[in-house]
Amino acid sequence: xxxxxxxxxxxxxxxxxxxxIELEQYPTGPHIASRLLYTAENSFGDVSDKVxxxxxxxxxxxxxxxxxxxxxxxxxxxxxxxSIEIASSNAEELEIDMDFVQCDIRNLRLSDRTIDTVVxxxxxxxxKKGADMDFLSVALKVASQAVYSLHKTTTRDHIKRTALRExxxxxxEVLCExxxxxxxxxxxxxxxEVDVAVDLWRFVPKNSR
Amino acid sequence: xxxxxxxxLSSNIKGVTNGFPLRIEVEKMVxxxxxxxxxxxxxxxxxxxxxxxxxxSRSMGYSELPDEADSSMLDSxxxxxxxxxALLELHLEEGALVCPxxxxxxxxxxxxxxxxxxxxxx
Numbered sequence: 001x002x003x004x005x006x007x008x009x010x011x012x013x014x015x016x017x018x019x020x021i022e023l024e025q026y027p028t029g030p031h032i033a034s035r036l037l038y039t040a041e042n043s044f045g046d047v048s049d050k051v052x053x054x055x056x057x058x059x060x061x062x063x064x065x066x067x068x069x070x071x072x073x074x075x076x077x078x079x080x081x082x083s084i085e086i087a088s089s090n091a092e093e094l095e096i097d098m099d100f101v102q103c104d105i106r107n108l109r110l111s112d113r114t115i116d117t118v119v120x121x122x123x124x125x126x127x128k129k130g131a132d133m134d135f136l137s138v139a140l141k142v143a144s145q146a147v148y149s150l151h152k153t154t155t156r157d158h159i160k161r162t163a164l165r166e167x168x169x170x171x172x173e174v175l176c177e178x179x180x181x182x183x184x185x186x187x188x189x190x191x192x193e194v195d196v197a198v199d200l201w202r203f204v205p206k207n208s209r
Numbered sequence: 210x211x212x213x214x215x216x217x218l219s220s221n222i223k224g225v226t227n228g229f230p231l232r233i234e235v236e237k238m239v240x241x242x243x244x245x246x247x248x249x250x251x252x253x254x255x256x257x258x259x260x261x262x263x264x265x266s267r268s269m270g271y272s273e274l275p276d277e278a279d280s281s282m283l284d285s286x287x288x289x290x291x292x293x294x295a296l297l298e299l300h301l302e303e304g305a306l307v308c309p310x311x312x313x314x315x316x317x318x319x320x321x322x323x324x325x326x327x328x329x330x331x
Contacts, residue, residue, distance in 0.1 A: 103324035
């Protein structure tokens with residue numbers, strides 16, 4: 001599948017109807033989502049025929065993109081039942097078989113290394129400090145191959161240091177810097193659209209296979 | 210929810226030391242056919258907890274998997290078909306996952322297990 005095609009399909013997905021501010025529910029735009037998964041597949045072979053988990057899947061954009069690129073088994077994890085419902089109807093629409101688990105990522109207990117690749121657009125932790133780091137810590141515990149994640153560019157040094165020193169990562173690389181358009185979803189957004197600089201990261205856990 | 214997902218989930222209640230595997234209570238299950246991917250199955254065989262998969266598939270009414278399995282069996286097409294069917298084609302649609310230690314039930318609705326904990330379980 002071509003990148004443009006993937007982006008087009010993702011652009012047709014249903015998004016949050018009533019985004020929840022405390023969960024920092026911003027939709028993952030089709031531009032960013034398609035590039036994340038396309039790179040994971042075409043540069044690193046981390047998607048097709050793999051078990052892929054989407055942490056904080058929201059409306060399922062990243063997980064479904066993995067499914068479209070040939071992941072064998074995709075699981076979306078989210079704390080919010082409404083999001084999972086939208087994600088599940090998106091999956092049905094695309095005829096992608098995707099599993100979902102409602103849970104709090106921070107208390108998730110998964111067997112080690114059955115999941116090959118974790119993809120995620122974690123809450124950036126602007127409302128709840130450190131939320132993105134909690135996600136990253138769990139992701140690096142369960143993934144056997146790679147973790148792809150988006151984090152604010154302003155936190156780059158902190159993320160690299162923490163991933164390598166504390167979270168079991170053997171490498172942590174920024175693949176590219178993207179602009180994350182956060183449309184005006186919430187009242188506290190003063191400008192119509194806020195552009196946030198975001199890094200697309202690839203982390204490799206230690207003892208990866 | 211496929212049994213592959215079940216095979217990686219544990220009870221995450223505070224204080225529980227042996228939360229795996231979760232017992233399955235079935236109210237409704239469905240079968241969805243998917244293409245068999247031999248390389249994927251061979252790779253997964255090394256990772257899945259076999260006993261848990263056997264028990265899970267039995268509670269879903271599928272009792273074709275042998276109690277014990279080793280990698281030499283992956284040469285048999287018949288074995289691969291059964292493994293494939295149990296791992297990827299059986300879906301728990303309605304029912305519950307039950308913590309083996311405490312008996313706490315995690316409900317499964319529309320194929321989605323709710324693993325959220327109550328405040329006193331975290």
